[in-house]
Amino acid sequence: MKERKEMVVALAGNPNSGKTSLFNAIAGTHLKVGNWPGVTVEKYEGYVDYKDYRLRLVDLPGTYSINAYSPEETIARDFIAEKKADIVVNVVDGTSLERNLYLTTQLLELDPKMVVALNMYDEVEKLKIGIDFKMLQKLLGSHVVPVSAVKKTGIEALLDHVVRTYENKIVIPRDKISYSEEIEEALAELQGLLETDIPLSAKFSPRWLAVKLLENDQFAYSLAKESPVWVRLEHKLPGILNTLEGRLKERVAQRISEDRHAFARGAYKETVKTALEEKKTITDHIDSVVLNRFLGVPLFLFIMWLIFQITFTFGEVPMGWLESFFAFLGDKVSALLPEGVLRSLVVDGMIAGVGGVVGFLPNILLLFLGLSFLESTGYMARAAFVVDRAFHKIGLHGKSFIPMVTGFGCSVPAFMACRTLKNRGDRLATMMVIPFMSCGAKLPVHILLIGAFFPTSMSANILFGVYLFGIVVAVLSAKLFKSTIFKGRSEPFVMELPVYRLPTLRSVLMQMWIKAWMYLKKAGTVILAVSIVVWLVCNFPVNDKLNLEYGARIEAVKQDKKTTAEAKAEAAAALENELAAKQMEHSFAGRTGKLIEPFIRPLGFDWRLGVALTAGLAAKEVVVATMGTIYALGAAGESESLTARLRSDPAYNPAIALALIVFVLLYVPCLSATAVFHQESGELKMTLFYIFYTMTAAWVLSFAVYKAGSAFL
Amino acid sequence: MTDAIHISASLEDYIEAIFHIVAEKQAAKPRDLAERMKVAGSSVTGALRILAEKALINYTPYDIITLTPAGKAYAEDVVHRHEVLRDFFVNVLAVDYKAADEAACGMEHSASKVILERLVQFAKFVEVRPRGGEDWVSGFRHHCEKAAQLVKMSELKPGDKGVIMAVNAQGEIAQRLVDMGMVKGTPFKVLRKAPLGDPLEIQLRGFLLALRKQEAECVSVEKKAGK
Structure with missing residues (x-):
């Protein structure tokens, strides 16, 4: 087979224009998800073979404009301006052409080889919207191909046009978008000047540069400043701008935008004939219920509750399967490997560590399934609309609620969900308070301690109180952050409420899978490494003397002829656990526990809790497991006896239990969450601050609770 | 719009000067500032410290000066x-x-x-x-x-129709509003308020847009009679 020629095809368009669905429809499963360099904006790449070509597809972030106000806009603009794409496919929503064409006007100015994909054509036909394609093509100077990503129609024709445009077999004369006379005169002058700089105008369209200079665009300025033409430009530009501003009597950039909108509106009016104006659409009907003054909030709460129920109820079953699978794997590997350090490392360290995290996969899949469904139907934007006021009061954004609610399940996807917040301050403030939303892994700790120290009749109320306490701390912290370190304007709430659409199963599953895959990749790398480290500190150094001593005692018990086989096994197991506890005390983790005892003494905690809390840095469930080991009571599962033991231990009382619950609730989440926090924040400084803040909050509030509890209980 | 910061006239001059220097050179040095304002270096330091305290500029001694977003908005206002x-x-x-x-x-x-x-x-x-x-x-x-007779968009009630006359904002917010199609002469209709009273939902250019009252305050509109 002969080598296919590669060409890069960039997809550009508005959010909600169905760009990603079209991308999926074309690329199928040849999909790669990564990040754009330096920013937390997802980058989708894929390819498709067509005729003699391999079309490398790049899905640019969806934007309404390319003025470079957000990272998304900058990415899209740079990609096209720097001619990284051979062909640009501008995806427009055929049912909302007027707004979509605004971005088209800006793309045209960059003068790329372009094909317009008029998406959602099935809906256009259903709504009886008549579009004059010939006219539209003439106005835009690009071929316009009707497609439907959902119905998969017109894809072949689109690819055909892309290839033919690439081969220069389609050339439509492209008229420039004309601006007001005053602006055109200034543009002519600037363009003339820029064209004298041949290398610069070969790289960037001089007209585009001229427009951008008038718009006071930083990127255009820096380009111009690096070029020889700047010497002449520098003198002329302020004069041109001053005269222009004087003539227009408004800001130049504003007028340029107005003219673009005017062009989009004109093109729309000339080419689109709609039969039905002002008719109440399905979206109106749904919104009049969903956004109703009285029903809006309860419905929102109900939908969130439902997602939770689905996530945690249905997730439990496959979670059990995964747990038994990893237990089975552990057993098999144990049988294969000789007893010793290697076996312990692989089974107790790697398989147990990664298995513990992968165990959450069903929950995560279901949560993301629900969230992607809400996102692609259009409800998510409404949810942000409904709760924005409450969130704005505490200094956050309507969009903060999704990550915060997700945080009740697991902080890892919650941090990832913060990507929808574009403003750095809003995003970081939300991420900082997520750890206070009590995650699923903390639940066993709460249950154990509440069960041990409080009457059953009160336990549900106390558990509810614990969750509420976390929320209060989160709200107060958010307020604190937004009035101190993340001060400044928060992100404006200017958001499109997309028309309701029923998403295809395929696109929802695809979105879910992409998220899940990212999570799994982390389990394979960061978490694996962390598991090994945790195993090391819990198992080394080994006290050989203890091993010998207990080995002998266990042997003695086994040889004992007076007892039954059952009693023998029990006694041996007790001794083995005692040995494990002693070894733990001797290990780095145990020493750390002793080392930090002075710091946690004021909270009423002793060194044993110090070890449990240190181990809890790896994962919160480990707190219970570790306490089990230390109390020499065998592995988890026998938590009842652990409960009894805790209750009878004179070193503990309800005040300490409450302080411990508060500490576990607030202190730094597990290492995998922290790793994800670091990756998403992208700033070491922030990660360190996040560790410091959660630790401080945990200590101070535990101390307060301990003191108050000792006084009253 | 409500979080007004008040600083003295001379500090306003400083922040204006920083704005212009930053526009030219990306970042300002205290020396540039002293030169431009024709004052002694020591008085510059004092002023910078106050501006930094008010979180209008990023400044540490012997380092370059840049404007914070709040500082930028303030300076733009003064320049305007x-x-x-x-x-x-x-x-x-x-x-x-x-x-x-x-x-x-x-x-x-x-x-x-x-x-x-x-x-x-x-x-x-x-x-x-x-x-x-x-x-x-x-x-x-x-x-x-x-x-x-022009009113702010935020003063309209659900069901009201109007035409946008001007966007009185600067920087990012102005750009965001304009990019979403809020330019002079655009007809629109207020559909509803969110259940908690804020933000608003409006219909314009064939799509639905949600925006906070805070943002709607920046848009002056002419109210159209009738529903």
Whole structure:
């Protein structure tokens, strides 16, 4: 087979224009998800073979404009301006052409080889919207191909046009978008000047540069400043701008935008004939219920509750399967490997560590399934609309609620969900308070301690109180952050409420899978490494003397002829656990526990809790497991006896239990969450601050609770 | 819009100067500032410290100075006041540019928003009604009253229709609003308020847009009669 020629095809368009669905429809499963360099904006790449070509597809972030106000806009603009794409496919929503064409006007100015994909054509036909394609093509100077990503129609024709445009077999004369006379005169002058700089105008369209200079665009300025033409430009530009501003009597950039909108509106009016104006659409009907003054909030709460129920109820079953699978794997590997350090490392360290995290996969899949469904139907934007006021009061954004609610399940996807917040301050403030939303892994700790120290009749109320306490701390912290370190304007709430659409199963599953895959990749790398480290500190150094001593005692018990086989096994197991506890005390983790005892003494905690809390840095469930080991009571599962033991231990009382619950609730989440926090924040400084803040909050509030509890209980 | 920070006139001059230097060179050094303001280096340091305390600039001694987003918004406001005054002096009062610029520099700190808006109105009025006469002043009053019929988008009620007349904001918010199609002459309809009373949902250019009252306050509109 002969080598296919590669060409890069960039997809550009508005959010909600169905760009990603079209991308999926074309690329199928040849999909790669990564990040754009330096920013937390997802980058989708894929390819498709067509005729003699391999079309490398790049899905640019969806934007309404390319003025470079957000990272998304900058990415899209740079990609096209720097001619990284051979062909640009501008995806427009055929049912909302007027707004979509605004971005088209800006793309045209960059003068790329372009094909317009008029998406959602099935809906256009259903709504009886008549579009004059010939006219539209003439106005835009690009071929316009009707497609439907959902119905998969017109894809072949689109690819055909892309290839033919690439081969220069389609050339439509492209008229420039004309601006007001005053602006055109200034543009002519600037363009003339820029064209004298041949290398610069070969790289960037001089007209585009001229427009951008008038718009006071930083990127255009820096380009111009690096070029020889700047010497002449520098003198002329302020004069041109001053005269222009004087003539227009408004800001130049504003007028340029107005003219673009005017062009989009004109093109729309000339080419689109709609039969039905002002008719109440399905979206109106749904919104009049969903956004109703009285029903809006309860419905929102109900939908969130439902997602939770689905996530945690249905997730439990496959979670059990995964747990038994990893237990089975552990057993098999144990049988294969000789007893010793290697076996312990692989089974107790790697398989147990990664298995513990992968165990959450069903929950995560279901949560993301629900969230992607809400996102692609259009409800998510409404949810942000409904709760924005409450969130704005505490200094956050309507969009903060999704990550915060997700945080009740697991902080890892919650941090990832913060990507929808574009403003750095809003995003970081939300991420900082997520750890206070009590995650699923903390639940066993709460249950154990509440069960041990409080009457059953009160336990549900106390558990509810614990969750509420976390929320209060989160709200107060958010307020604190937004009035101190993340001060400044928060992100404006200017958001499109997309028309309701029923998403295809395929696109929802695809979105879910992409998220899940990212999570799994982390389990394979960061978490694996962390598991090994945790195993090391819990198992080394080994006290050989203890091993010998207990080995002998266990042997003695086994040889004992007076007892039954059952009693023998029990006694041996007790001794083995005692040995494990002693070894733990001797290990780095145990020493750390002793080392930090002075710091946690004021909270009423002793060194044993110090070890449990240190181990809890790896994962919160480990707190219970570790306490089990230390109390020499065998592995988890026998938590009842652990409960009894805790209750009878004179070193503990309800005040300490409450302080411990508060500490576990607030202190730094597990290492995998922290790793994800670091990756998403992208700033070491922030990660360190996040560790410091959660630790401080945990200590101070535990101390307060301990003191108050000792006084009253 | 409500989180107003107030700083003294001389500090306003500083922040304005920083704004211009940053526009030229990306970041300012205390020395540039001293040169531009024609003051001693020591007084610059004092002023910078106060501005940094108010979180308007990023500044540590011996380092470059940049504006925080709040500082940028503040500086843009000062510059805007300066420009309005200067243009009024040049275009209406026919003062020469340099003198107008200097006068604007002195007056920009004290001119209130209302006065500035009236000056802009007046300049426009002069253009439409160039001839004098007895009714000229009352004509201007009428012109202002007509302008006062413009309301903020945030004051409209669900069901109201209107036409956008101007976006009175700067920087990112202005750009966001304009990018979403909020430009002069755009008809729109207020659909509803969110259940908690904020944000608003409006319909324009064939799509639905949600925005907070805070943002809607920046948009002046002409209300259309009837529902």
